[in-house]
Amino acid sequence: MAEHTGKLGRHLIDFDIKFRRNRQINAIYHALRLIFPLILVGTLADFINQTWLQRSGYYYQTLHVAKWAFQLKILRQYLGLVSAGTLGLTAILITFAVSVYLVAPVTPLIVDRLMAGIVAIIALKSLNVNRQSVLGNHPVQWLSNNLGLSGIFVGVLVGLLVGNGYRWLLNHQHATQRRLEQNVGGIALWLLVLTGLGFVWVSTQTVSLNAALLAISRWPFQLPHDLGTLLGFGLLTGTCQWLGILGPIASVGGQSIEAAQNLAAVLDHTGWQIPHPVTLHTVVDVYATSGGPGMVLALLLAIFLVRRNVRQRRMGWYCLIPTLGNFNAPLLIGLPVIFSPILLLPFLLAPLACITLSWGCLVLHWVPAVAYPLANGTPGILQAYLGTGGSGAALLLSVVELVLSTAIYYPFVKWAGIAEEAVSHEPTIS
């Protein structure tokens, strides 16, 4: 490894290797890798549904899908089911996998490993019940709306809690019992404790754990739109995504009052006079989300430019189609970017650089602000162009920002590849 990595690079690689060797992190990485195929299939289904089959989709509008496609409705329903069955259950899958991977090294018994995962699912679900149905002694209603991509963080937390507890139980069994049969009493006790925790949460809190986290991550929408707010929002969104709170946090811009007023101003008058040129929508949604939040399209390009790690490249090919349509979940989970200390930096820095640059260009009137609604799945570099009704300057700015972000990602992707190779040459889980 004679390559020049620089001082910062060496530090980051060392830290990343230590981080990945940590038992907890190791389990999370394995879990993310395990669920990747499901996420990929679900995202592809979602991508086709959103961009080709729905009225608000880019291909639906530009290729006039309604005129030539048949059985649109059935296709939408089918793909909706596919993505609900995969993406919609992400939190459950991840909590199961994290718990199993934590317990696996301490027991050869398959039943113990699986039971650790099952208990984790039960614990997660006991946080996701309808409060009224529990407290009112009615038949319990399970909630499923917080189990999607935005639930990865909570899924990981519950998986860690349950897996570590189970591991502790296994490590403190009597020697005679150990490795022979299932510890029924231990399981029952641990299950009751966990459900008790869920019950305490449900009976004292009016919101689910996940909804509480999402509410915190949405607060910047009430703030006025200056550069500080925009950067703060970029930072917060990036951090949330890195922690595994994926999903529709950033993309509310199209419906805000400012966006409606901008559109009305453009349609009612000739010329391009925009009352609110600087908003989250006109800056962050348009310029800092090529390939999805975090400028992930730039990450994809960086992977192929670096070309050192075979796994990274394979992941890049898998995630190519969704990333080109701004669906970033597969790459964030597959690489993973989530919980990766090296990739956190460019994942935050690239959007911040784009936000600052776009803000400057908007304030200096070098590019017009976006007013037309953005279709889902519009290729990243085309969002500004179409949103401004065809401004060449906006298109140029998007391309420049993509190149800039790729340059920001480049060294970090290289270092992440080195760190991964260093770790994957060691034996991990028996």
Added chain:
Amino acid sequence: MNRRFRSVIFIGLLLLLLCVPGFLWRPQQRASVEEAYRSQMAPVFLVPGSSATQDRFNDLVSGINQKTPHQHSLLRVEVMMDGTLKYTGSIRANDTQPIVVVGFENHHDGYATIKKQAKWFTIAFKALQKTYHFNHFSAMGHSNGGLVLTMFLEDDLAGTKAHADRLLTIASPFNLEEFDQNVDTPLFKQLSAGRKQLPKELTVYSIAGSEGYSGDGIVPFDSVNRGKLIFQGQVKHFTQMTVTGANANHADLPENQQIITLIRQDLLASHGSLHGQ
């Protein structure tokens, strides 16, 4: 080195390929955006029947405002015989669903007047559209007011480029006061002939009042019933309802509690600024 750039160039080309439909579609973009665009404001036009003025619905509006969380501001417009407009009341800033009552200086009964009123309504509509920049609306007409609105929708709506969301007619006599079911009045013939021009996205509710066997005391039931011959198959939804009980005679219908409920439910509720939601 060469292979490294090959995959990047491939991705770049793929990205460019995906952009092609966008570039090709862009010339149609404005038309497509305009088509899907709905202004935040969607006024509700109320048109009174013959021998009633723009003050006809004052009680109705205050009744509606007492029961809805959203306070609708009220603007009254009187169209004079020479086409000039007189305004009373006002539209509150940020009111996305104001109520606009359009009355006419000449409010006599009869086919000839109704035709003129439809044109006068168009004048008022265009003037308000110019001021408030709305591009969709709902409307309610009592008695002949429903005929005026139907005529406007058939003949002049296309020229305004606005979209009609809902229409509620209360005891509107689509065959005037003709009691003989076998006679088609010239008014009915005109409305029936123009029915193809009715907006396809419109939802229509037609309410009939009922007192006794044949009508609401003034308008024969068959005349109201003929609304379906005009609207069915032309608009998105057409629902016909009959209201009986207290206040079911022709003149009292706008104060009928059931009808006020219907207005709140069907005309004012579930109003969205975005089309198709």
